[in-house]
Amino acid sequence: MLVNVPGPWSPLLGRLALSEIPYTNPILAPLFIVIVLAGIVLIAGVTYYGKWGYLWKEWFTTVDHKKLGIMYIILGLIMLFRGFIDGLMMRTQQALGDGPGDNGMKVMGAIHGYLAPFHFGQIYSAHGLIMILLAATPLLVGLMNIIVPLQIGARDMAYPYLNALGLWITTAAVFLIMISLFVGDFSHNGWFGYAPIFELAYSPGVGVDYWIWTLELVALGTTLGSINFLATVVKMRAPGMTWGRLPVFTWTAVSANIIALTSFPCLQVALALVGADRYLGTHFFTAGFGGNLMLYTNLFWLWGHPEVYFVILPAFGMLSEVIPAFSEKPIFGYITMVLASFAIAGVSWIVWLHHFFTMGMGPYVSTEFSIATMLVGIPTGVKVFNWAFTLYRGRLTFSAAMLWSIGALFLLLIGGLTGMMLAIPAINYMVHNSVFVVAHFHMMLLCIVYAVFSAIIFWFPKIYGFKLNEAWGKIMFWLFSAGTFLVFFPMFMLGFMGETRRLDWPFNPQWGPWFDVQEIGIFVYILSVLAFLWMLYVSIRDRHANRVHTADAWGTSRSLEWLTDTPVPFYNFAMVPHINALDEVAWRREHGFMDKKPDHFKAIHMPNNTPIALYIGALTFLVGFGLTWRVWWLTLASLILAVILMIYRSNKGDPGYIIPAEKMEEMDRESKARMLSDDSHQVPHGGGFSGGTVTAYTALDRDASGSLTPPNDSRHL
Amino acid sequence: MHAQDKVVDPNEVVLWSDDYEGHDVISTRTFGFWMYVLSDGMLFATLFAAYGVLSYSHSYYTGPTPAQFVAPWYTFIQTMALFLSVLAYGFAMTALKSGSKAGVVNGIIASILLGGVFLGLNIHDVLRMISIGVTPETSGGLSAFYALTQVHAAHIFIGLIWMLVMLYQIMRQGFTEDTVGRLISLRMFWQFQAVMWVFIYIFVYLWGYMS
Ligand code: HEM
Ligand SMILES: [Cu+2]
Numbered sequence: 001m002l003v004n005v006p007g008p009w010s011p012l013l014g015r016l017a018l019s020e021i022p023y024t025n026p027i028l029a030p031l032f033i034v035i036v037l038a039g040i041v042l043i044a045g046v047t048y049y050g051k052w053g054y055l056w057k058e059w060f061t062t063v064d065h066k067k068l069g070i071m072y073i074i075l076g077l078i079m080l081f082r083g084f085i086d087g088l089m090m091r092t093q094q095a096l097g098d099g100p101g102d103n104g105m106k107v108m109g110a111i112h113g114y115l116a117p118f119h120f121g122q123i124y125s126a127h128g129l130i131m132i133l134l135a136a137t138p139l140l141v142g143l144m145n146i147i148v149p150l151q152i153g154a155r156d157m158a159y160p161y162l163n164a165l166g167l168w169i170t171t172a173a174v175f176l177i178m179i180s181l182f183v184g185d186f187s188h189n190g191w192f193g194y195a196p197i198f199e200l201a202y203s204p205g206v207g208v209d210y211w212i213w214t215l216e217l218v219a220l221g222t223t224l225g226s227i228n229f230l231a232t233v234v235k236m237r238a239p240g241m242t243w244g245r246l247p248v249f250t251w252t253a254v255s256a257n258i259i260a261l262t263s264f265p266c267l268q269v270a271l272a273l274v275g276a277d278r279y280l281g282t283h284f285f286t287a288g289f290g291g292n293l294m295l296y297t298n299l300f301w302l303w304g305h306p307e308v309y310f311v312i313l314p315a316f317g318m319l320s321e322v323i324p325a326f327s328e329k330p331i332f333g334y335i336t337m338v339l340a341s342f343a344i345a346g347v348s349w350i351v352w353l354h355h356f357f358t359m360g361m362g363p364y365v366s367t368e369f370s371i372a373t374m375l376v377g378i379p380t381g382v383k384v385f386n387w388a389f390t391l392y393r394g395r396l397t398f399s400a401a402m403l404w405s406i407g408a409l410f411l412l413l414i415g416g417l418t419g420m421m422l423a424i425p426a427i428n429y430m431v432h433n434s435v436f437v438v439a440h441f442h443m444m445l446l447c448i449v450y451a452v453f454s455a456i457i458f459w460f461p462k463i464y465g466f467k468l469n470e471a472w473g474k475i476m477f478w479l480f481s482a483g484t485f486l487v488f489f490p491m492f493m494l495g496f497m498g499e500t501r502r503l504d505w506p507f508n509p510q511w512g513p514w515f516d517v518q519e520i521g522i523f524v525y526i527l528s529v530l531a532f533l534w535m536l537y538v539s540i541r542d543r544h545a546n547r548v549h550t551a552d553a554w555g556t557s558r559s560l561e562w563l564t565d566t567p568v569p570f571y572n573f574a575m576v577p578h579i580n581a582l583d584e585v586a587w588r589r590e591h592g593f594m595d596k597k598p599d600h601f602k603a604i605h606m607p608n609n610t611p612i613a614l615y616i617g618a619l620t621f622l623v624g625f626g627l628t629w630r631v632w633w634l635t636l637a638s639l640i641l642a643v644i645l646m647i648y649r650s651n652k653g654d655p656g657y658i659i660p661a662e663k664m665e666e667m668d669r670e671s672k673a674r675m676l677s678d679d680s681h682q683v684p685h686g687g688g689f690s691g692g693t694v695t696a697y698t699a700l701d702r703d704a705s706g707s708l709t710p711p712n713d714s715r716h717l
Numbered sequence: 718m719h720a721q722d723k724v725v726d727p728n729e730v731v732l733w734s735d736d737y738e739g740h741d742v743i744s745t746r747t748f749g750f751w752m753y754v755l756s757d758g759m760l761f762a763t764l765f766a767a768y769g770v771l772s773y774s775h776s777y778y779t780g781p782t783p784a785q786f787v788a789p790w791y792t793f794i795q796t797m798a799l800f801l802s803v804l805a806y807g808f809a810m811t812a813l814k815s816g817s818k819a820g821v822v823n824g825i826i827a828s829i830l831l832g833g834v835f836l837g838l839n840i841h842d843v844l845r846m847i848s849i850g851v852t853p854e855t856s857g858g859l860s861a862f863y864a865l866t867q868v869h870a871a872h873i874f875i876g877l878i879w880m881l882v883m884l885y886q887i888m889r890q891g892f893t894e895d896t897v898g899r900l901i902s903l904r905m906f907w908q909f910q911a912v913m914w915v916f917i918y919i920f921v922y923l924w925g926y927m928s
Contacts, residue, residue, distance in 0.1 A: 273864065
C-alpha cells in the first residue's frame with residue numbers, strides 16, 4: 001500500500017536524518033540559536049519567579065473562554081510577526097534581485113538577490129499559509145471567543161473543553177509549521193498548492209507533507225471552534241436576548257462560523273486526497289492514470305473563497321461595534337447589516353471559479369461566476385453605506401480604535417473595487433497571476449488586520465481593566481498606514497506593468513524603482529511594529545494611571561459586554577442580565593440603570609480546568625510530525641493515545657463546581673470595589689439609546705404626585 | 718416614536734434574569750452534534766463530488782470500471798446489516814425512554830454485532846477486490862471509489878468504538894445527563910451513516926454496476 005519514498009527511510013526515524021537540519025544555512029542557524037537562547041531565558045525566568053504553577057493552573061489547563069481567547073490572540077500576533085518577517089525577506093529579495101544578469105550575493109547558492117529559488121518558494125508558501133490561517137484566523141477566533149459569550153450574556157462557551165481543544169490543536173499546527181524551519185524544508189508550491197507539482201514525483205521532499213498536515217490541523221481546530229460558536233449563540237443567549245437584539249458582531253460571528261463549519265470539510269478532503277496520492281500512491285490529482293488536476297483546484301477554492309469571507313465577516317462585525325461607539329449613534333440599518341452578512345455568506349459559495357477563470361471553462365460558466373462574484377458587491381456596498389451613514393452627523397471621536405476602523409473602510413473600498421475588476425473575465429485574463437491580484441487581496445486582508453487592531457484597542461480595557469496608550473496607538477496607525485501605502489500602491493503599478501507573482505528573479509529593470517519604494521515601505525512597517533511594542537510597554541507601565549473605573553470603558557459603548565465589571569470576572573456576569581433592547585448598555589445608560597446592581601444572587605455552575613485538551617493538542621502535533629516524516633510508530637502511538645485520552649475524559653466527565661449565592665455576592669462586591677472610584681459616577685456626555693445625549697444617569701423616580709421625575713443629583717444636558 | 722421618549726419605570730423594569738435556570742445541557746449538546754453532522758455531510762458531499770468527477774471512462778485509465786468488480790447483491794447484505802443495526806439502536810432508544818437499562822444494553826449489543834457484520838463484509842469485499850487487482854493505485858477512478866467507500870467504513874468503525882464506550886458507561890454510570898446526551902448524539906451519528914450508505918449504495922454500487 002505505502003509508496004516508497006526516494007531517499008533513505010528507517011522504521012525508527014522514518015525520513016529523519018541529521019542532514020535534514022540546515023545547520024549550515026547562514027539565516028536559519030543563527031535564528032535557531034537565538035530562539036533556543038530566548039527559550040532558555042524564558043524558561044529560566046519562569047522558573048526563577050516560580051510561575052510554572054501559575055501558568056499551568058491559570059493558562060495551560062484553563063477552559064475559560066476569555067483566557068483561551070487571549071492565548072489565541074497572542075498566538076495570532078506571534079504568527080503575524082513571523083509572516084511579516086517572511087514578507088520582509090521576499091521584498092528584500094526582489095529589491096536586490098531586480099534587473100538583468102546575475103546580480104546575486106553568492107550566498108546560499110543565490111544567483112539573483114540573496115535567496116535561491118528553492119528558498120524563496122518556501123518563504124512565499126509559508127507566508128500565505130501563515131497569514132491567512134495562522135495569523136488572521138486565530139486573531140479573529142480569539143476575539144470572537146472573548147466577546148461573543150459576553151455579548152449574549154453567557155457565562156462561557158457551550159463546550160468549554162472543546163474550546164480549549166481547538167486552541168491547542170491550532171497551536172500544534174503553529175508548532176508544526178515553525179519546526180519546518182529547522183527540520184527539513186517547507187513546501188514551495190504556494191499556499192494553495194499546484195497540482196500536480198505537489199505530487200511525490202515532483203516534490204519528493206517533506207515540504208508538501210508539512211503543508212498538508214499543518215493545514216489539516218488548523219482546519220480541524222477551526223471546525224471544532226465553529227460548532228462551539230454556533231451552539232453558544234443559538235443555545236446560550238440570556239433571557240430577552242432575542243435574535244433581533246443580537247449585536248452585529250455576534251451576528252457576523254454566526255454567519256462566519258456557518259461558512260467555516262460547512263467549508264472546512266472541503267479543504268480537509270482536498271488535502272487528505274493529496275495525502276493519499278503522496279502516501280498511498282492513489283491517482284486523484286496525478287497527470288496520468290485518470291487523475292484530474294483541476295479537481296484539486298476546484299476543491300481547494302470551493303473552500304478557499306468561503307474562507308476569505310470567513311475571515312472578513314468578523315472583521316466587518318468589529319467595525320460595526322467600534323464605529324457606533326465612537327459616533328455615539330446606533331448602527332445605521334441594523335437589519336440590513338444582518339441580512340448583508342448572510343447574503344455575503346451565501347454568495348461566497350457560488351463564486352469559487354473566479355480564482356481560475358483562465359482554466360478556460362467557456363463563456364457561459366465564466367459569465368455565471370463573474371456575475372455571482374459581482375453580486376457580492378451589493379451586500380458589501382450596503383455595509384459600507386451603513387457605516388458611512390452611522391458616521392454621518394455622529395459625534396465623532398477620533399480615538400486610536402476609530403482611526404483603525406476608518407482606515408479599514410478605505411482598504412475595503414480599494415480591495416473591493418479591484419476585486420470587481422478581477423471579477424470581469426476579460427480583465428482577469430490580463431492580470432491573473434500578476435501582482436495586481438496580490439495587491440487586491442492584501443487590501444482585503446489588511447482591512448481585516450486594521451479591524452483587528454481596532455478591536456484589540458477597543459476591547460482591551462474590558463479584559464485588562466486599563467486602556468492602551470492612545471498616542472502610541474495613533475502613531476502606530478499612521479506608520480502602519482504609510483507602510484501599507486508604500487508597499488501596496490507600487491504593487492498595483494507593478495501588476496499593470498506585467499509583473500507576475502512569486503518571482504524570485506524580477507528581471508525587468510524598469511520595475512526597480514517600485515521595488516525600492518516597497519522596500520522603504522517595509523522599513524516603515526518595521527517602525528510600526530516597534531511602535532506597537534512601545535505602545536504595549538508604555539500602556540503596561542502606566543496601567544495605574546490608565547485604569548478604567550467604570551463598566552463601560554469608553555463611556556459611549558453600546559452592547560452587552562460593557563455591562564459587566566471591568567476587568568471581566570471569570571464568571572462574566574454575577575447575575576445573568578435580562579435584555580430589554582438592542583444596544584442594551586446604551587438603553588440602560590439612557591434610562592439611568594447602569595449603576596443598578598442586582599439585589600440578590602444565585603448559585604452558579606462553572607466547569608473545571610483540565611489538562612487533557614493540552615495533552616491531546618500535543619499528541620496531534622506528534623501525529624502531524626510523524627506523518628510528515630513517515631515515522632509510523634509515532635503516528636500510530638500518538639493517535640491511539642489521543643483516542644484513549646478522549647475516552648478517559650468522556651468516562652470521567654466533568655461535574656464542574658458550584659459557587660453558592662453568598663460567595664457570588666461577596667465576589668461581586670469585591671469586583672465592584674476594585675473597579676469603582678470616586679469619579680466613576682460622572683455623567684457620560686453622549687451615546688444615548690438612539691443617538692442623542694443622555695438625559696439621566698440615575699433612574700427616574702416617582703414623586704409624590706406619582707409622575708416620573710429625575711432625582712435631584714442627576715444632571716440634565 | 719423614539720425609544721428614549723418612553724419613560725421606563727425603574728420599579729417595573731426587569732434588569733436581571735431571576736428565574737433563568739441556565740441553558741439545557743442535553744439540547745445544547747444535541748444541537749452541537751447536529752452541527753457536527755452537517756460538517757460530516759459536507760465531507761461526504763466533497764467525496765461524492767470527487768467520485769463524480771473521477772467516474773468518466775477515462776478516469777479508469779486502462780484499469781477495470783466498477784461494472785467489472787462491484788457486487789450489488791453482496792453489498793445488499795451489507796445494506797441490510799447496517800439498516801438492522803440502526804433498527805436495533807432504535808430499539809435501544811425506545812428502551813431508554815422507558816428507562817430500561819437492560820433494553821438499552823441489549824439493543825446496543827445487537828447494533829454492535831450487526832455493525833460488525835457490515836464492517837466484516839466490507840473488509841472481505843475489499844480483500845476480494847484487491848486479490849483480483851482492483852487497487853486504489855490502479856487509476857483515479859478507483860482511488861475515488863476506495864476513498865468514498867472506505868471513509869464511510871472508517872465512520873462505521875468509529876461508531877462501533879463509540880458504542881462500546883457507551884456500553885461501558887451505561888453499565889458503570891447508568892443514565893446520567895452525560896450518557897443520555899451521548900446516546901442521543903450517537904443515534905444521530907449512526908442514522909446519518911446509514912443515510913450516507915444509501916447514497917453510496919445507489920450511486921456507487923447500483924449505478925456503477927449498471928454503467
Ligand atoms: C472580502 C474579502 C476578500 C478577500 C479576503 C479576498 C481574497 C482574495 C484572494 C486571497 C485572492 C487570490 C487567490 C490567489 O490567486 O492566490 C483573491 C482573488 C480574487 N478576488 Fe478576492 N477577496 C476578497 C473580496 C473580493 C471581492 C469583494 C471580490 C469581487 C467582488 C473579489 C474578487 C476576486 C477575484 C475575481 C479574484 C481572482 C483573481 C485572479 O486570481 O485572477 N474578492 N481574493
Ligand atoms: Cu475568491
